Amino acid sequence: MTAQPTDRPWPLGVEGLAYGGDYNPEQWPQSVRVEDVALMQEAGVSLVSVAIFSWAQIEPRPGTLEWGWLDETLDRLHAGGVQVALATATASPPPWLAHQHPEILPVLADGTVLWPGGRQHYRVASPVYREHALRLTRLVAERYRDHPALALWHVDNELGCHVPHDHSDDAAAAFRRWLEARYGDVEALNAAWGTAFWSQRYDSFDEVLPPRSAPTFANPTQQLDFARYSSDAWLEHYRALRDVLREVTPGVPTTTNLMASTRTKWLDYFSWAGDLDIIANDHYLDAADPEDHVELAFSADLTRGIAAGRPWILMEHSTSAVNWQPRNRTKRPGEMLRNSFQHVARGADAVMFFQWRQSAAGAEKFHSAMLPHGGTDTDVWRNTVELGRTLKAVAELRGSTVRARVALLFSYPAWWGAELDSHPTNVLSYPATVLAHYRALWRRGVTVDVVEPSADLSGYDVVVAPTLYLLSDDEAANVAAAAARGASVLVTYFSGIADEHDHVRLGGYPGAFRDLLGVRTEEFWALGEGQTVTLDDGTSADLWTEKVHLAEGTEAVRTFADGDLAGGPALTRRTVPAAAGGGRDGAAWYLATRVDADGLQAVTDAVLAEAGVRADVPAAPGVEVVRRHGADGRSWLVVLNHTGDGVRLPVTGHELVTGTPAGDGLVVPAGAVRVLRES
Numbered sequence: 001m002t003a004q005p006t007d008r009p010w011p012l013g014v015e016g017l018a019y020g021g022d023y024n025p026e027q028w029p030q031s032v033r034v035e036d037v038a039l040m041q042e043a044g045v046s047l048v049s050v051a052i053f054s055w056a057q058i059e060p061r062p063g064t065l066e067w068g069w070l071d072e073t074l075d076r077l078h079a080g081g082v083q084v085a086l087a088t089a090t091a092s093p094p095p096w097l098a099h100q101h102p103e104i105l106p107v108l109a110d111g112t113v114l115w116p117g118g119r120q121h122y123r124v125a126s127p128v129y130r131e132h133a134l135r136l137t138r139l140v141a142e143r144y145r146d147h148p149a150l151a152l153w154h155v156d157n158e159l160g161c162h163v164p165h166d167h168s169d170d171a172a173a174a175f176r177r178w179l180e181a182r183y184g185d186v187e188a189l190n191a192a193w194g195t196a197f198w199s200q201r202y203d204s205f206d207e208v209l210p211p212r213s214a215p216t217f218a219n220p221t222q223q224l225d226f227a228r229y230s231s232d233a234w235l236e237h238y239r240a241l242r243d244v245l246r247e248v249t250p251g252v253p254t255t256t257n258l259m260a261s262t263r264t265k266w267l268d269y270f271s272w273a274g275d276l277d278i279i280a281n282d283h284y285l286d287a288a289d290p291e292d293h294v295e296l297a298f299s300a301d302l303t304r305g306i307a308a309g310r311p312w313i314l315m316e317h318s319t320s321a322v323n324w325q326p327r328n329r330t331k332r333p334g335e336m337l338r339n340s341f342q343h344v345a346r347g348a349d350a351v352m353f354f355q356w357r358q359s360a361a362g363a364e365k366f367h368s369a370m371l372p373h374g375g376t377d378t379d380v381w382r383n384t385v386e387l388g389r390t391l392k393a394v395a396e397l398r399g400s401t402v403r404a405r406v407a408l409l410f411s412y413p414a415w416w417g418a419e420l421d422s423h424p425t426n427v428l429s430y431p432a433t434v435l436a437h438y439r440a441l442w443r444r445g446v447t448v449d450v451v452e453p454s455a456d457l458s459g460y461d462v463v464v465a466p467t468l469y470l471l472s473d474d475e476a477a478n479v480a481a482a483a484a485r486g487a488s489v490l491v492t493y494f495s496g497i498a499d500e501h502d503h504v505r506l507g508g509y510p511g512a513f514r515d516l517l518g519v520r521t522e523e524f525w526a527l528g529e530g531q532t533v534t535l536d537d538g539t540s541a542d543l544w545t546e547k548v549h550l551a552e553g554t555e556a557v558r559t560f561a562d563g564d565l566a567g568g569p570a571l572t573r574r575t576v577p578a579a580a581g582g583g584r585d586g587a588a589w590y591l592a593t594r595v596d597a598d599g600l601q602a603v604t605d606a607v608l609a610e611a612g613v614r615a616d617v618p619a620a621p622g623v624e625v626v627r628r629h630g631a632d633g634r635s636w637l638v639v640l641n642h643t644g645d646g647v648r649l650p651v652t653g654h655e656l657v658t659g660t661p662a663g664d665g666l667v668v669p670a671g672a673v674r675v676l677r678e679s
């Protein structure tokens with residue numbers, strides 16, 4: 001996927017790579033606010049997100065508007081040369097709104113009401129809430145439409161973050177409208193939901209509910225459609241606010257901060273992408289993951305996939321520890337800079353944080369910030385200044401893009417479907433499965449585009465489809481076409497099982513991929529807790545096995561060496577003849593079990609080798625190298641040394657972080673970041 005760096009929208013008036021974070025001046029007295037801008041200048045900050053949680057400050061009581069503090073903030077930022085991603089201020093309604101209208105409060109599946117006192121206590125489908133949110137958005141837009149600091153609209157905040165699913169009566173009404181639009185008449189819904197089962201037939205849309213707490217498993221297609229509806233409901237809310245902004249300020253780009261990572265399940269960001277002028281993402285490390293930098297890289301590649309290859313904004317990450325995990329890890333020396341540049345390497349043209357100044361009060365006071373409680377004589381502040389300086393030094397990266405020969409298919413509906421209840425096993429994790437494959441590719445230094453199954457796959461030599469449980473006929477055909485064009489396609493267990501309504505594709509698994517792979521699975525053999533099997537090369541596998549039959553021409557590359565399926569195929573390969581019209585043959589691999597990390601590395605290596613895909617620049621394990629390409633033919637290597645040893649890479653050019661020529665190889669000290677303009 002190679003996006004052409006054309007006239008894409010970008011925050012107005014921001015040069016080079018943008019740098020900054022969420023700025024919450026309403027938490028501070030005037031003297032501090034004045035100091036803030038001076039310190040932002042010292043750090044090289046160019047863009048801050050303002051007024052995200054400011055509704056109660058802007059409108060302390062119904063109809064009373066207090067703009068003074070915000071006028072002053074924007075004026076001062078502008079005078080200091082800092083541009084503003086101005087929020088709609090709708091992210092958390094003020095207490096008075098919930099007090100006057102308790103019917104805006106969201107409801108869980110079991111009827112629990114989520115009360116004010118935290119944040120985001122609103123039902124996205126509430127007509128009352130939405131009317132107020134639209135009203136406030138218009139007021140903000142009209143007030144600041146001509147303000148010179150206005151660079152970007154920041155709609156709400158992490159839409160759906162805390163309440164992806166609301167099961168209230170408003171949600172029920174909106175869900176019914178959504179279903180009517182999707183199915184037209186209730187018999188089509190009955191067919192899609194398979195309601196002949198368990199006496200679930202509906203006679204009218206009025207009888208349909210969101211999946212609320214029920215005596216046993218709720219209808220799977222109802223659950224799936226409710227997930228689709230909920231993602232669409234949040235998107236529709238975004239669109240409504242954006243449309244107000246576009247109407248008032250047509251020239252100002254609009255975005256909202258996504259949470260694309262292995263953690264956020266319920267919003268189908270691929271379906272959102274077309275509605276955002278610029279893709280923006282938030283990412284936080286998982287302190288319990290010893291290889292959290294690999295998950296970070298995955299998140300960044302997924303964000304670039306959502307952005308269709310165009311540069312994107314890292315809207316939030318943390319300078320050091322967060323406050324919301326069970327144990328919150330402080331970042332090690334150099335880690336924050338590496339984290340930031342991992343995102344830049346993978347296409348981010350902006351590095352921003354939650355938040356500028358660490359709060360003294362409230363639930364996030366122990367969350368790190370660019371300017372910590374300890375002030376400027378701290379490592380965190382010195383890191384903030386160093387990052388600002390380093391981003392300036394590499395400003396020429398702006399607008400350049402990343403190219404990959406490997407596509408890793410990622411699908412939110414497949415995630416929802418794979419993890420529904422009442423399945424062969426309840427402990428299958430879709431994101432963990434995808435990440436295991438990503439990690440094997442990352443270890444080989446291979447750049448990967450994380451894209452949806454319907455993406456244009458024509459530029460890829462390798463396509464990996466882990467546990468793609470559910471997909472449409474068109475998506476399946478798209479994957480098969482990649483193999484017929486010469487790509488090596490790797491599909492894994494519990495893929496191609498169901499259509500988009502979660503109806504099993506009959507005739508043997510993996511239905512949608514049976515012909516492509518040349519296999520037919522007769523029965524799944526889910527393994528018990530702690531149970532493993534061994535493959536004929538000694539690889540250990542767990543969780544899942546299958547009784548697989550091979551079609552003519554399909555070869556068993558590995559078989560099960562023990563267990564109930566001993567002697568049966570575990571890894572298969574079929575040569576896929578080139579499509580009519582020539583070209584080269586492709587290959588279709590099927591992995592019918594969950595192998596351990598070494599086993600998965602071996603499978604991945606075999607697929608990469610046959611496709612002739614290897615790292616652009618060979619580097620020691622733990623040294624990450626990603627190339628960005630400019631429209632003018634220039635290219636840069638972004639190098640992150642995650643190890644404790646210095647390395648020398650056999651590349652030449654001009655190194656931008658240190659400002660020195662690299663004539664005799666590029667030296668990258670332990671833990672360091674380097675950006676080489678290649679000669």
Ligand code: GAL
Pocket residue numbers: 157158161282284316322323354364367
């Ligand atoms: C994000 C959110 C921010 C802040 C941050 C803390 O989810 O957008 O407002 O809460 O997390 O990590």
